[in-house]
Amino acid sequence: MATLEIKDLHVTVEADNSTKEILKGVDLTVKQGETHAIMGPNGSGKSTLAYSIAGHPKYTITQGTVTLDGEDVLEMSVDERARAGMFLAMQYPVEVPGVSVSNFLRTSATAIRGEAPKLRTWVKEVKTAMEQLQMDPAFAERNVNEGFSGGEKKRHEILQMELLKPKIAILDETDSGLDVDALRQVSEGVNRVRETGEVGTLLITHYTRILRYIKPDFVHVFSQGRIVESGGPELADKLEAEGYEAYTKGGASA
């Protein structure tokens, strides 16, 4: 079983001609088959954690390690991370002009599987996955994220996750901006992948509402650049009732 291990991760970003430390020592282990929720107030550094693991050039790792089965993830190119079985869905997905969803998915699947998927089974796979997510077949011919609504972007991410079958998936605010129906469909998609037992999921969220549909095995509270408390699903109930105030007292959380 694949294991993603984050140890003492410190990350800085350049802002306004100064260097700001955003992550201040994150420790977290996610194993294939497990679902972890990272919850925390806005500005606490949750997306920075996702970007850092994804290899976004804006974020400088100043200390600590990220490994997948002992392999140094931070040394890998973005492609190598995907081939190693990591899937990262960002809070603000980028547009890929001139590349259709259908081409994008097939190219990604080819890169990750090491060979092009057989056309006939592939077309069926995509069709089934899109139907399950209540996506219009015409969607496959649109350019990636170009003019996509919030809900379409998130559905597209889950479509990728279902087809690419990662070992470790990091989903940043997959629930934000979704209406109740879209939230349920997207959650069902995550649960379908999860039920295979072959993915370790790191679900990053500000709100507790997605956790009504996806039951995490572990919940971590994130505040001011680090995990300040970890527990089981009951911790999410506590956060829903009490909010983050107990964790942000005296801090400068936006």
Ligand SMILES: Nc1ncnc2c1ncn2[C@@H]1O[C@H](COP(=O)(O)OP(=O)(O)O)[C@@H](O)[C@H]1O
């Ligand atoms: N690229 C960036 N440039 C400047 N500041 C950033 C950048 N990315 C993150 N930050 C700052 O780091 C802090 C954490 O942001 P972020 O990781 O987006 O938090 P969250 O996802 O928990 O809301 C915020 O104060 C934010 O302004």
Ligand SMILES: [Mg+2]
């Ligand atoms: Mg964020």
